[in-house]
Amino acid sequence: MEYTAVTDPAAAGRELDDLAPVYEAVFAEPPYLEGPRDVAEFLQRYQSEHKTPGFRLITAREHGELVGFAYGLPLSSGTGWWEGFTDGTVLPDGFAREDGHRTFVVMELAVLADRRGHGVGTALHDTLLREANGAERIALAVRPEAPAAAWYERLGYQLVGLTQPWDGAPVYRSMTKTLPV
Numbered sequence: 095m096e097y098t099a100v101t102d103p104a105a106a107g108r109e110l111d112d113l114a115p116v117y118e119a120v121f122a123e124p125p126y127l128e129g130p131r132d133v134a135e136f137l138q139r140y141q142s143e144h145k146t147p148g149f150r151l152i153t154a155r156e157h158g159e160l161v162g163f164a165y166g167l168p169l170s171s172g173t174g175w176w177e178g179f180t181d182g183t184v185l186p187d188g189f190a191r192e193d194g195h196r197t198f199v200v201m202e203l204a205v206l207a208d209r210r211g212h213g214v215g216t217a218l219h220d221t222l223l224r225e226a227n228g229a230e231r232i233a234l235a236v237r238p239e240a241p242a243a244a245w246y247e248r249l250g251y252q253l254v255g256l257t258q259p260w261d262g263a264p265v266y267r268s269m270t271k272t273l274p275v
């Protein structure tokens with residue numbers, strides 16, 4: 095398996111043609127059941143995300159074929175990431191303060207179904223975070239009913255609270271992991 099880190103915005107943009115079919119196949123599965131509209135939204139999101147300062151993409155390729163990817167970016171000071179808790183979670187003072195460095199978010203992590211269970215997901219995750227640009231913590235949002243929720247717990251992530259990032263969105267577990275200084 096060949097793992098490649100991509101941080102240059104132009105190079106990250108060129109990867110999208112390979113990322114799209116993997117995203118489409120992985121997130122068509124339960125509990126996501128995403129269809130063409132969701133894939134179109136992913137493409138649109140990625141078009142701005144990959145130009146964000148600190149964006150980082152890791153690809154996993156076998157014999158040149160993309161089998162998985164992970165990408166993330168740091169939260170900016172104007173982020174709405176810490177809003178929308180549905181379970182009464184009250185964040186401690188200062189928790190939501192962001193400065194473009196403090197928190198690195200794992201935005202997407204996907205491995206083709208027939209390639210799972212061999213450490214590719216863990217390797218993508220660890221490679222993505224190896225250079226999280228001095229972040230204090232890692233954040234992510236995962237559907238509670240997805241097997242990935244328990245998988246992230248085993249990687250050391252802890253629940254912050256349940257969120258609904260936009261009206262009509264499913265509920266997500268907002269999770270963080272503190273990085274060693």
Ligand SMILES: CC(C)(COP(=O)(O)OP(=O)(O)OC[C@H]1O[C@@H](n2cnc3c(N)ncnc32)[C@H](O)[C@@H]1OP(=O)(O)O)[C@@H](O)C(=O)NCCC(=O)NCCS
Pocket residue numbers: 120201202203204205206209210211212213214215216217236240241242245248
């Ligand atoms: C979550 C996901 C990325 C994990 O990918 P993966 O390649 O199966 O991950 P790994 O192989 O590293 O870990 C899976 C299991 O295989 C085991 N494993 C088997 N062989 C292994 C090896 N050689 N090295 C490490 N782990 C191995 C791990 O112990 C792990 O067990 P666990 O689930 O009990 O912790 C994958 O299931 C996925 O794409 N899911 C759908 C999309 C999704 O939900 N993404 C996350 C939300 S955005």
